[in-house]
Amino acid sequence: MIKKSILSVCAMCLAVVSTWAQQPVSPNGKLTVANSAAGITVNYQQKQVLNIPVLGYEGIKNSRLKWKPTHKIAANYEMLAGKKSICTNEANEYVAKLNGRLQLVLRLYNDGAAFRYELSGLNGKLPKEQTAYMIPEGTKRWMLQWTDSYEGFYPMSTTGKIKPIGRMAGMVKSPEGYNLRWGFPTLVEPQDGVFMLLTEANIERNQAAACLYTDGDLLRVTPDVNEISFKGKWHSPWRVAIIGSMQDLIQSTLVTDVSEPCKLQDTNWIKPGVVSWIYWAYNHGSNDYNIIRKYVDMAVTLKLPYVLIDAEWDEMQDGKTIEDAVAYANQKGIKPMIWYNSSVGWIDGAPTPKFRLNKPEDREKEFAWCEKIGVAGVKIDFFSGDCQRDMTYCIDLLECAAKHHLLVNFHGATVPRGWQRTYPNLLSTEGVYGAEWYNNVATFTKAAASHNTTLPFTRNIIGPMDYTPCTFSDSQHPHITSDAHELALTVLYESALQHLADKPESYLAQPQAVQDFFGQLPTTWDETRYVSGYPGESVVLARRSGNTWYVAGINGTDSQKTLDVDLSFITGSNHCVKTFADADPSQWQLTGNKDWLITTGNQLPRHITTQPRGGFVLVIK
Structure with a gap:
């Protein structure tokens, strides 16, 4: 038995070494990359989730990819602000030569893939990038019609043939009138319950940022104008695909993982x-x-x-x-x-x-x-x-x-x-279609609740988002979300500077518990967790600061909705809980203006019913 166990372990070790040497694989083995005719495919748990049929640059002919492992990345780093204070940067890195002048650097993380190009022998302007993602018709996607301020909606669609809407109507269109230009990030659901967020990271001085252009079933990565003439070497920004469950996407720090470490000597x-x-x-x-x-x-x-x-x-x-x-x-x-x-x-x-x-x-x-x-x-x-x-x-x-x-x-x-x-x-x-738009257009009034539930799954995953949340009174155009929905946005939306935009008399008219909430609200978090929800319908997230959890949820629909709130990950048998929720759209339901509600055992709520376009916040110590 002992001999068989040793042989079994040896076989497993040889299999891991073989995989590491021959096929790009993530540290946990869930993500793998395989070569295709002129590109690569990315597989999650042995099923294809991303097809990149075209790689490289115009005028540079690619050779067949042969992957060479370079090193394993394993380094934690600290963030002063964001969804997580201590980030784990763990990946397997590989290199493949596309040409004598061009190589592809690939990093596979447990929650996604990132790659960039390294060019040499340049003498003039950069050639045109050819990278293209294939998103077949029928695939669910949430895409932002590009504008220079990135202020727009992320409507769910199963087609890339979408006509520009509202203020986007003058953007780049096909002869048939379909929108052609899309901004990062783009969310895709290639399989039921498996999600992928496409974006990019680590823009440097000599680089332009990119967007996506529709070309049939392809989304072509297209950098903006770069007038620099280069001599010698240059590398692109990282092309990033965050992949996995919604929890994987919400928790991911992949955008900062591949970005340059802090360049400031003093951050105190x-x-x-x-x-x-x-x-x-x-x-x-x-x-x-x-x-x-x-x-x-x-x-x-x-x-x-x-x-x-x-x-x-x-x-x-x-x-x-x-x-x-x-x-x-x-x-x-x-x-x-x-x-x-x-x-x-x-x-x-x-x-x-x-x-x-x-x-x-x-x-x-x-x-x-x-x-x-x-x-x-x-x-x-x-x-x-x-x-x-x-x-x-x-x-x-x-x-x-x-x-x-x-x-x-x-x-x-x-x-x-x-x-x-x-x-x-x-x-x-x-870079977000935020509460400022109540000042500008009437369309935001009816669209805001659903839009608000897409942002935690799209825009806010990649970094801080100044939505200017939580307004109780009306600006130029009214809002029809509840007060608890508005309060929940201050927790759902990660921004190290969280701007309160309403009139002083509006905030000061709130119950003392609500006023105290603002003065105690963290704007940077030690930990973030996805609890439940789906883009455009609802969302519940939990964020931890020290030993206090803030759990927030909103209903993006026009009907009463019960939200799943499984907080079994919050350990301990005794909790002090304060609740801010909907009594009706214009009133608060609070668990005590002064005292915390003490719970014993596992008595944290499992479901919370919200009003149409409503919400809640739990503060749990």
Whole structure:
């Protein structure tokens, strides 16, 4: 028996070595890669989930792929902000030569695959990338029609033949009128219960970000404009496919796993937190010193660390200046952030201040002034897309801001692609169709609840998302989500700067338990778990900060819905629980304004019934 066991173990070891040497495989063995005629296929638990029939670059002929294992990656790293504080970076890396001038580097993780190209012998502009993903008709997908601000819906479809909708109607179309250009990330369900999120990561100075173009059943990876002439070597960003169960996708840190480690020597000054924000309720409020004071005072009452002073602060009325407003905030113990126009996107007719950051010497002067007067961070808005010029500009802004201890929030900008690891002073990015759109279009009112349930499965997986959640009153157009739905968004949506956009009197009219919730709300998490839900219908997530779990769920439908809440992963026999839920769309149902509900044994709820477009939050200690 002992001899047979030894032989069996030896055989298993030989099988593992053989697999490692001959076929790309993930550390847990669930993901494998096989060669196809001119590309590769990715298999999950021995079933194909992704076909990449075309690889390489135009004008460079590929040879047959022969995989060579390079090394096993096994390194944990810490994130100052995000869905997880300690990230496990574990992968098997392989290299295959496509040509004497071109090789493919492939990393297989337990939750997905990432690859990039390494070119040599360049002498001029980059050739055109040929990478294409095949998504057959009939496959469920949630895709964003591309726009330079990445502000749009992720409707579910089983076809790539979709006509542009709403504000997207002027985008790139086929002769038949179908939308052709799509933004990252794209969510696909290639098999029932198996999901795949396509995106990219680790954009560097000499690179443009990419999008996807429809070509029949193919989605072609298409980098934006890059005017640099290259000599010698260059590598592409990482092409990323997060693959597995919905839990795998929600928990994944693959975008930051393949991104450059932190480049800042000192990060002690970087503090995430909740922000009071003026724009949503008062479009031009940041040029009014008295309105700014209201939001500073609200931050004091709710115990928020930050206030954001938005556009037009350089046109302050009544003889006041931005320095007066910044001084008032600092005197009250609130850290002020201020807004800038990037001046590369929307310029004519756009709000000010403009052209203060474009030149290196002007940017240095402006950020030094911010640091001197006590500004804690900057919100920079209205970029113009994914071109190499804009990507380099963003990196310049992040590095200069870090030099002067300024936090950064990019708005009207591309989606996160890993900079949050490399430059942890980047605490949030818009790149989302968020609550700001209640200011702009009536269509958001009816669409918001369903849209809100797609974002945790799509946009927010790849990085921080400044949706500006939780508004109880109405802006230009009303919302029809419940108060508990709105409160739940502050937990469901990961953003290290979480902006509260409603009027001070709206927040201060809430029960004391709700006001206390804002002052205690973490904006960065030690652990994140998927509990239940499906894009466009509902979502329940659990996030842990220290020894406290925040569990949030929302109903994206127009009918009452019971949400599954299996919290068996929360260990311990005694819990203190506070509940914020729907009594009806305009009232709160709370478990005590002062006291926590004490549970013994395994008495955490397994199901919670929500109102139409409703929601809930559980705070569990």
